[in-house]
Amino acid sequence: MRPGATIRAVQVDADELRVAARALRDDAAEDLRRAADRVRLPERQYGVEAAFDRYTTAAAYRALVTAVDQELRLLERAARELADALERTALDYERVDERAAHRLGRDRP
Secondary structure, three states, X not given: OOOOOOOOOOOOOHHHHHHHHXXXXXXXXXXXXXXXHHHOHHHHHHOOHHXXXXXXXXXXXXXXXXXXXXXXXXXXXXXXXXXXXXXXXHHHHHHHHHHHHHHOOOOOO
């Protein structure tokens, strides 16, 4: 630590971390999953060949849909992993608080 620097206490509310994790998992990740499911819906329901003539093909459309689908699923997985990390962090903070309270010889409030 550099001379003259001060140490600041950090207060973390584990419940707020869990609320954020739940929102990520239940809202953001689920919305991304639903969006990924819908990306391929036009082709499944209607087909896309009819939208193209003999000079163009659906290959570019399908490549785009595949790329968007993969990106959305990657974002969904990232949101779920971040939610898991937030929950683990909340648990870690609670454990540290309990250990600190024990060292100070008192029960955690």
